[in-house]
Amino acid sequence: MPKPLIIITGKDGQLGFELQQLQQQFSSEFDFLFTNRNDLDLMDAASIEAFIRQHQPKYFINCAAYTAVDKAETENDIAFAINENAPVIIAKVCNEINCQFIHISTDYVFDGEKKSPYLPTDAINPLNVYGASKAAGERLVVENNDKAIIIRTSWVYSSHGKNFVKTMLKLMNERDEINVVDDQIGCPTYAADLASAIIQMIVKLNNDSLLNHSNIYHYSNTGNISWFQFAQAIQAIAKLNCVVKPIASASYLTPAKRSSYSVMDTSDIVKDFGVEIKEWRNSLELMIQNL
Numbered sequence: 001m002p003k004p005l006i007i008i009t010g011k012d013g014q015l016g017f018e019l020q021q022l023q024q025q026f027s028s029e030f031d032f033l034f035t036n037r038n039d040l041d042l043m044d045a046a047s048i049e050a051f052i053r054q055h056q057p058k059y060f061i062n063c064a065a066y067t068a069v070d071k072a073e074t075e076n077d078i079a080f081a082i083n084e085n086a087p088v089i090i091a092k093v094c095n096e097i098n099c100q101f102i103h104i105s106t107d108y109v110f111d112g113e114k115k116s117p118y119l120p121t122d123a124i125n126p127l128n129v130y131g132a133s134k135a136a137g138e139r140l141v142v143e144n145n146d147k148a149i150i151i152r153t154s155w156v157y158s159s160h161g162k163n164f165v166k167t168m169l170k171l172m173n174e175r176d177e178i179n180v181v182d183d184q185i186g187c188p189t190y191a192a193d194l195a196s197a198i199i200q201m202i203v204k205l206n207n208d209s210l211l212n213h214s215n216i217y218h219y220s221n222t223g224n225i226s227w228f229q230f231a232q233a234i235q236a237i238a239k240l241n242c243v244v245k246p247i248a249s250a251s252y253l254t255p256a257k258r259s260s261y262s263v264m265d266t267s268d269i270v271k272d273f274g275v276e277i278k279e280w281r282n283s284l285e286l287m288i289q290n291l
């Protein structure tokens, strides 16, 4: 009997890269097809349906996204095409061919007004275009595919690709002192941990096709910190001499507005899928070792 096929978009991104690292470990159970923009361009609406129908996957993980948060403020159309239109097409086709769709979303769907961890059921109210495009995608994915799973994650980093950790390490090697905002609280996510959680979810779904699950889950490492505290930890773990100073967001203006609080409650994904979630600092240490 052929193995179930998992299609994964965004293979050159952080999460797509980390999923590729798991391919060999799970190759006896699943076939994998990783795609980048050249294999499947999410801007090309017409080709998405044809691609999925041609390959008939059992699982489809959409890691590709328009992720340039500040640029999205001026590239509204492109952000919505990739983060709203494309996931909706995928959701519809997956529904028709009975393929489990797993879509990745963001803490930026929230406005940060809450003072305790956001639940998957909390009201969304994005503050910027990127968040609005992801929120629109979420809503229509669920409307068009009641079995779809959306995983919201936050502050993603990996040894591969561009992210806060690598930027900090570069700046800390170049400068004696850096300023980092201290009034935005969230939780980092090591993409390798999220990749492993997603595969565990698929294994569980594959073993139990009747498994009861919700549409929306939250996943980040555990804990909550400011970007300043995150930078301090990076500096300490990497043993760099640079001085890290806290500043207010008001003195570090960016085109896109950021929320001051985006910690998410991850208990549902633990309860329904039994995934274990590592503490943020342990994962950061591992990532820096892996560099």
Ligand SMILES: NC(=O)c1ccc[n+]([C@@H]2O[C@H](COP(=O)([O-])OP(=O)(O)OC[C@H]3O[C@@H](n4cnc5c(N)ncnc54)[C@H](OP(=O)(O)O)[C@@H]3O)[C@@H](O)[C@H]2O)c1
Pocket (backbone or CB within 6 Å): 009, 010, 011, 012, 013, 014, 015, 016, 036, 037, 040, 041, 042, 043, 062, 063, 064, 065, 066, 067, 082, 104, 105, 106, 107, 134, 152, 153, 154, 155, 156, 157, 161, 162
């Ligand atoms: N990074 C974060 O801090 C963060 C936080 C919360 C949620 N998320 C979500 O987590 C998911 C994974 O993020 P990530 O950090 O792995 O993102 P990433 O590193 O920016 O990777 C995104 C990938 O999407 C691809 N892509 C963009 N436009 C495309 C198109 N038209 N067709 C096909 N592929 C396209 C990119 O390809 P190119 O390299 O060719 O552009 C890139 O490889 C995304 O849904 C993101 O919204 C990320």
